[in-house]
Amino acid sequence: MGKLQGMFAVYAASPQPDDPLAALTVGTRPDPTVPDGWVRVSVKAASLNMHDLWTLRGVGIKPDQFPMILGCDGAGVLDDGTEVVLHSVIGAPSWSGDETLDPKRTLLTERHQGTFADTVVVPARNALPKPEGLSFAEGACMGTAWLTAYRMLFVKSELRPGQTILVQGSSGGVATALIQLGRAAGFRVWATGRSEEKRALASELGAHATFESGARLPERVDGVFETVGKATWSHSMKSLKPGGVIVVSGSTSGPDANAELQRLFFLQLRVVGSTMGTRDELADLLKFCAITGVRPKIGTELPMRQAEEGFKAMLAGETAGKIVFTH
Numbered sequence: 035m036g037k038l039q040g041m042f043a044v045y046a047a048s049p050q051p052d053d054p055l056a057a058l059t060v061g062t063r064p065d066p067t068v069p070d071g072w073v074r075v076s077v078k079a080a081s082l083n084m085h086d087l088w089t090l091r092g093v094g095i096k097p098d099q100f101p102m103i104l105g106c107d108g109a110g111v112l113d114d115g116t117e118v119v120l121h122s123v124i125g126a127p128s129w130s131g132d133e134t135l136d137p138k139r140t141l142l143t144e145r146h147q148g149t150f151a152d153t154v155v156v157p158a159r160n161a162l163p164k165p166e167g168l169s170f171a172e173g174a175c176m177g178t179a180w181l182t183a184y185r186m187l188f189v190k191s192e193l194r195p196g197q198t199i200l201v202q203g204s205s206g207g208v209a210t211a212l213i214q215l216g217r218a219a220g221f222r223v224w225a226t227g228r229s230e231e232k233r234a235l236a237s238e239l240g241a242h243a244t245f246e247s248g249a250r251l252p253e254r255v256d257g258v259f260e261t262v263g264k265a266t267w268s269h270s271m272k273s274l275k276p277g278g279v280i281v282v283s284g285s286t287s288g289p290d291a292n293a294e295l296q297r298l299f300f301l302q303l304r305v306v307g308s309t310m311g312t313r314d315e316l317a318d319l320l321k322f323c324a325i326t327g328v329r330p331k332i333g334t335e336l337p338m339r340q341a342e343e344g345f346k347a348m349l350a351g352e353t354a355g356k357i358v359f360t361h
């Protein structure tokens with residue numbers, strides 16, 4: 035019997051819709067091969083996203099793709115020593131233009147193996163140089179949660195600095211990114227949070243005012259940023275000025291919200307969907323962080339071998355910014 039080949043990996047063994055942690059496995063997976071035009075990245079840090087819990091539940095991934103290494107963002111080192119931040123949106127080679135609009139695009143962990151491992155392989159264009167001054171742990175927050183927030187705020191919302199935005203949620207990965215980016219860009223930032231502790235975090239990160247979930251606001255806002263869905267949607271619609279915009283990139287509490295159609299047309303509201311971001315937007319986000327000095331709020335940093343602790347915390351809603359696994 036030869037020595038067992040393979041690398042360390044945190045992976046989803048099979049889809050488990052009702053008990054996602056039952057699918058979570060810390061073990062060994064085959065070493066990846068590197069296709070032409072792709073690069074191997076030695077992973078230094080990767081961060082946890084709600085997407086990883088969806089993957090464990092079998093949402094957004096075909097059953098025949100299991101087992102699947104988790105992790106849809108990361109930072110690491112190429113074989114030639116270059117330090118990189120990863121862009122997780124993998125488009126068809128023939129696609130040009132906005133990768134998020136490519137019908138054949140996938141995120142890492144949907145078809146290609148993810149970053150919670152010794153190494154990950156990605157198309158060469160998906161590995162961007164890591165700016166000096168950004169740690170691997172910080173870089174590992176950029177490719178999914180922070181990129182999503184960047185596109186929502188600066189590409190999709192059509193809002194201007196000086197206007198008032200409401201972020202639904204205070205402690206999540208995308209929510210904290212929205213608060214930090216919005217503040218740094220000159221928006222008046224309001225946030226809702228489910229507990230005093232979470233609202234205090236939002237204030238610490240730059241929110242000008244915070245409110246209990248569902249609370250009546252002192253005045254209506256220009257834009258609302260939604261990842262929560264059913265639990266907050268009506269409040270989001272009621273919080274908007276005439277002509278205001280909701281930018282939505284997630285529905286953690288469920289997708290089947292009351293659409294509030296009468297408000298939508300009488301007040302001429304806009305509802306705009308947003309997903310991830312392009313490679314160019316990630317490059318600009320990295321520059322934004324370098325220029326403004328903004329760094330992602332990392333609430334928990336754990337060795338990747340202890341990934342289960344991070345998953346449990348996210349499942350319980352106990353986040354305080356990004357959960358990062360270092361390796």
Ligand SMILES: NC(=O)c1ccc[n+]([C@@H]2O[C@H](COP(=O)([O-])OP(=O)(O)OC[C@H]3O[C@@H](n4cnc5c(N)ncnc54)[C@H](OP(=O)(O)O)[C@@H]3O)[C@@H](O)[C@H]2O)c1
Pocket residue numbers: 082083084085088178179182202203204205206207208209226227228229232247261262265266283284285286287308309310348351353
């Ligand atoms: N479309 C995309 O490209 C994209 C990219 C990234 C994320 N997402 C989606 O965005 C969502 C958030 O992802 P994440 O990684 O930021 O997750 P996360 O770190 O676990 O954050 C969850 C957030 O949702 C809030 N929340 C959850 N349930 C709630 C409820 N019942 N009532 C009020 N607030 C609630 C929490 O608010 P508190 O702070 O008050 O606890 C927290 O801010 C997920 O659904 C994810 O799939 C989509």
